[in-house]
Amino acid sequence: MPAAPAPRRDAAPSPGRRPSANPWKIDLRELGRRAGALQELDRTVPAPEGWKVELIGVPTGADVHLRLRLESVMEGVLVTGEIEAPLVGSCARCLEPIEDSITVDVQELFAYEGSTTEATSEEDEVRLVEGDFLDLEPLARDTIVLSLPLSPVCSEDCSGLCVDCGLRLDDLPEDHTHEITDPRWAGLAQRFGISATDPDASSPDTSGDDTTKEN
Ligand SMILES: [Zn+2]
Numbered sequence: 001m002p003a004a005p006a007p008r009r010d011a012a013p014s015p016g017r018r019p020s021a022n023p024w025k026i027d028l029r030e031l032g033r034r035a036g037a038l039q040e041l042d043r044t045v046p047a048p049e050g051w052k053v054e055l056i057g058v059p060t061g062a063d064v065h066l067r068l069r070l071e072s073v074m075e076g077v078l079v080t081g082e083i084e085a086p087l088v089g090s091c092a093r094c095l096e097p098i099e100d101s102i103t104v105d106v107q108e109l110f111a112y113e114g115s116t117t118e119a120t121s122e123e124d125e126v127r128l129v130e131g132d133f134l135d136l137e138p139l140a141r142d143t144i145v146l147s148l149p150l151s152p153v154c155s156e157d158c159s160g161l162c163v164d165c166g167l168r169l170d171d172l173p174e175d176h177t178h179e180i181t182d183p184r185w186a187g188l189a190q191r192f193g194i195s196a197t198d199p200d201a202s203s204p205d206t207s208g209d210d211t212t213k214e215n
């Protein structure tokens with residue numbers, strides 16, 4: 001005799017293709033438990049809340065694209081493939097808004113309850129098939145959130161903000177500088193014969209008129 005038939009879930013009348021309330025939960029009845037069975041999964045699901053780190057994250061409700069292969073194995077269901085999600089955040093250097101996307105590879109075994117894998121693993125170490133369903137959300141969340149950059153940048157060579165005026169350096173002319181206005185420095189500047197109020201004083205080489213560099 002084959003293993004006992006899957007226990008009937010309480011009587012939702014002929015569930016058929018009834019859309020699952022939670023789109024992250026994958027119905028495994030189609031895949032079945034025969035080792036070697038395969039199912040391709042290509043679906044777009046809304047991002048839950050909280051997929052973020054301090055400066056960047058996946059907007060709640062945004063389209064998360066799953067391109068996964070489910071493979072029935074002895075111990076459970078092996079999930080491999082990739083997950084792609086849009087990102088919004090702000091640059092850690094200049095605070096400009098960032099829009100980006102992230103794609104992560106996943107490969108994870110969801111063990112059957114009662115399988116050897118479950119029995120020999122610590123409770124938090126293994127993801128489990130829940131009855132006829134497999135919940136992809138914790139896997140997707142963990143993988144994506146762990147891959148988020150802690151210091152995202154708007155571009156690799158972002159120069160950040162001017163420490164004196166707080167403006168974005170990439171938006172300012174290259175020779176952007178500030179006069180020495182702090183009175184504590186003014187005294188020192190005077191001693192070295194630099195006028196604290198003369199804008200030319202801070203750049204000793206003023207032979208080339210700055211205006212010629214402007215477009
Ligand atoms: Zn930036």
Ligand SMILES: [Zn+2]
Nearest residue numbers: 162164165166
């Ligand atoms: Zn400045």
